[in-house]
Amino acid sequence: MSAAISRTVHQSTLDDANWVRWSLITIALGFIILFLCVPLALVIIQAFAKGFDAYLSALSQPDMQAAMRLTLLTALITVPLNTVFGVAAAWAITRFEFRGKNLLITLIDLPFSVSPVISGLIFVLLFGTQGWMGEWFLEHDIKVIFAVPGIVLATLFITFPFVARQLIPLMQEMGSEEEEAALSLGSSGWRMFFLITLPNIKWALLYGVLLCNARAMGEFGAVSVVSGHIRSLTNTLPLHVEVSYNEYDSVSAFAGASILAGLAVVTLILKTFLEWKQKNERATASL
Amino acid sequence: MSIVLSNISKNFGDFSALHDIDLEIPEGELVALLGPSGCGKTTLLRIIAGLEQTDKGQILLNGEDKTQHHVSQRGIGFVFQHYALFRHMTVFDNVAFGMRVKDKKVRPNETEIAKKTHALLELVQLDWLHNRFPDQLSGGQRQRIALARALAVEPSVLLLDEPFGALDASVRKDLRQWLRNLHHELNVTSIFVTHDQEEAMEVASQVVVLNKGRIEQQGSPADIYDYPANAFVSKFIGQTNEFQLSHFSTDWFEKVGLPISEEITKDSIAHVRPHDIEITKTTNDTPVTLKDWQHLGALIRIELTKILPNGNPKAVFAEMPNEQFKRLQLNRGDKVDLKIRHAHWFH
Numbered sequence: 001m002s003a004a005i006s007r008t009v010h011q012s013t014l015d016d017a018n019w020v021r022w023s024l025i026t027i028a029l030g031f032i033i034l035f036l037c038v039p040l041a042l043v044i045i046q047a048f049a050k051g052f053d054a055y056l057s058a059l060s061q062p063d064m065q066a067a068m069r070l071t072l073l074t075a076l077i078t079v080p081l082n083t084v085f086g087v088a089a090a091w092a093i094t095r096f097e098f099r100g101k102n103l104l105i106t107l108i109d110l111p112f113s114v115s116p117v118i119s120g121l122i123f124v125l126l127f128g129t130q131g132w133m134g135e136w137f138l139e140h141d142i143k144v145i146f147a148v149p150g151i152v153l154a155t156l157f158i159t160f161p162f163v164a165r166q167l168i169p170l171m172q173e174m175g176s177e178e179e180e181a182a183l184s185l186g187s188s189g190w191r192m193f194f195l196i197t198l199p200n201i202k203w204a205l206l207y208g209v210l211l212c213n214a215r216a217m218g219e220f221g222a223v224s225v226v227s228g229h230i231r232s233l234t235n236t237l238p239l240h241v242e243v244s245y246n247e248y249d250s251v252s253a254f255a256g257a258s259i260l261a262g263l264a265v266v267t268l269i270l271k272t273f274l275e276w277k278q279k280n281e282r283a284t285a286s287l
Numbered sequence: 288m289s290i291v292l293s294n295i296s297k298n299f300g301d302f303s304a305l306h307d308i309d310l311e312i313p314e315g316e317l318v319a320l321l322g323p324s325g326c327g328k329t330t331l332l333r334i335i336a337g338l339e340q341t342d343k344g345q346i347l348l349n350g351e352d353k354t355q356h357h358v359s360q361r362g363i364g365f366v367f368q369h370y371a372l373f374r375h376m377t378v379f380d381n382v383a384f385g386m387r388v389k390d391k392k393v394r395p396n397e398t399e400i401a402k403k404t405h406a407l408l409e410l411v412q413l414d415w416l417h418n419r420f421p422d423q424l425s426g427g428q429r430q431r432i433a434l435a436r437a438l439a440v441e442p443s444v445l446l447l448d449e450p451f452g453a454l455d456a457s458v459r460k461d462l463r464q465w466l467r468n469l470h471h472e473l474n475v476t477s478i479f480v481t482h483d484q485e486e487a488m489e490v491a492s493q494v495v496v497l498n499k500g501r502i503e504q505q506g507s508p509a510d511i512y513d514y515p516a517n518a519f520v521s522k523f524i525g526q527t528n529e530f531q532l533s534h535f536s537t538d539w540f541e542k543v544g545l546p547i548s549e550e551i552t553k554d555s556i557a558h559v560r561p562h563d564i565e566i567t568k569t570t571n572d573t574p575v576t577l578k579d580w581q582h583l584g585a586l587i588r589i590e591l592t593k594i595l596p597n598g599n600p601k602a603v604f605a606e607m608p609n610e611q612f613k614r615l616q617l618n619r620g621d622k623v624d625l626k627i628r629h630a631h632w633f634h
Contacts, residue, residue: 181373185359187359188388
């Protein structure tokens with residue numbers, strides 16, 4: 001009701017200045033085309049510059065394949081871990097009262113506020129041969145920096161706010177009455193989580209997982225610092241794109257980029273779908 | 288099942304929500320926990336349920352110490368103020384939930400669950416809604432479904448947190464009557480929280496008045512109304528006029544029919560219900576003036592002004608049947624005589 005009123009008010013005030021509306025739309029659209037669509041198109045054009053066969057052979061190079069495998073492996077490890085962490089953190093923050101709660105909320109956001117390169121450097125400082133724990137790892141013959149564990153750790157750190165950030169506001173808004181009702185009806189804690197909590201947060205959770213995954217696969221800065229760029233061993237897909245480009249292997253670079261761009265497009269579509277689902281569900285819940 | 292609480296205390300940080308609560312509730316009663324907001328009544332209910340832990344003291348349900356039991360092990364049914372229906376489940380699944388999460392050993396099979404769920408839905412007269420989702424129901428319907436869901440686990444104690452708080456006035460009236468009848472039928476020991484004294488008096492067989500984390504009085508609605516234990520209860524249950532002895536002359540008290548006995552001191556206050564004040568037409572120059580009146584259906588509520596010896600006006604409220612008031616043929620501004628039939632003195 002109030003939304004309808006405010007919409008008509010807005011429309012009538014803007015009707016007086018139609019040109020404002022159209023120029024703003026033009027600017028926004030022009031900006032999107034110039035900075036998003038044109039580069040995306042260029043990536044595709046460059047990837048296919050030497051024909052479809054060259055594109056396919058670039059994708060089937062062993063280095064490229066290794067980079068894709070490593071990217072998938074990293075995502076497969078970090079996304080489930082951060083999903084569990086995100087749910088646990090959101091649960092703790094929205095369902096319990098404890099000292100240091102605000103500190104925990106701030107800490108969850110830390111990876112957002114620290115430059116990824118700095119995050120990578122922190123891991124080098126901690127686990128590198130000259131680092132604090134470097135000696136211990138050296139003695140036990142465990143390689144973290146310039147190896148896969150380092151890449152996983154850096155990605156884990158970078159992607160860890162995504163799920164928690166999605167869940168905290170939703171779970172705060174939902175309150176805990178339904179969960180308490182389930183418990184009072186004799187349900188165990190796990191049953192309550194799977195039968196009551198999870199169905200209520202599933203779309204937000206999927207949304208968080210999706211964003212977490214996109215970042216895990218696309219992360220460059222932090223991973224670049226800890227990886228060491230060893231071909232076929234520690235190059236993730238984004239790193240492989242950079243290395244190929246620097247070596248003037250543009251077909252390879254843009255073929256890799258096209259995969260990442262495709263991932264982004266799929267993510268966007270899924271994201272829109274999940275947003276629509278969430279909005280729908282909340283709208284019916286508030287009836 | 289009887290409920291015995293001894294020495295229950297609860298603090299939230301520096302705030303003392305409950306202070307040494309001792310309470311005994313015999314089996315089969317329908318008890319109202321009544322008090323102003325922030326008095327600790329909901330906290331007490333949640334402690335009995337196990338949704339909140341007591342700092343000290345004991346909770347006995349049917350003689351068994353349940354203080355350390357988890358909420359799921361206490362055998363209670365809890366009805367939340369905002370219903371807390373599972374929004375992603377149908378009405379049927381909501382009611383069946385408690386039976387479905389039972390241990391495999393004691394869980395009834397789906398046919399039995401369905402039979403019992405429909406029986407409960409019929410009990411709350413809403414079986415025709417079993418396919419709907421909670422957001423398709425009205426507030427009153429949701430509340431009844433919440434009650435059916437709580438009853439599905441055959442609780443030995445039913446706890447209701449402001450069960451009518453979020454409902455329209457007319458729906459509330461109906462549901463009160465309905466809850467009372469349902470309790471007669473099931474006879475399960477029930478406690479409900481309310482801040483509405485009228486609701487407590489109308490529905491409960493026992494009323495517990497709470498204030499600032501302490502129990503002020505426990506008794507039948509009639510007891511609490513007729514024999515309030517202290518000034519707080521007297522003021523909270525129904526309307527009262529307060530006459531402090533020091534503000535009036537002793538003669539005046541004698542004249543209106545309240546003899547001053549020996550234990551009454553200068554600070555004593557007489558609490559008088561509006562219906563215990565009788566007014567009669569007078570020709571004397573008594574300084575009690577009829578200011579205004581309102582119709583409350585069968586009763587007339589009369590607003591009087593009494594000028595105190597120190598010159599300040601004091602509002603006095605009286606109530607009398609419509610007919611009687613008409614016979615007096617009074618107008619605004621008329622002088623009247625007061626007669627006080629009954630008063631409670633608090634010192």
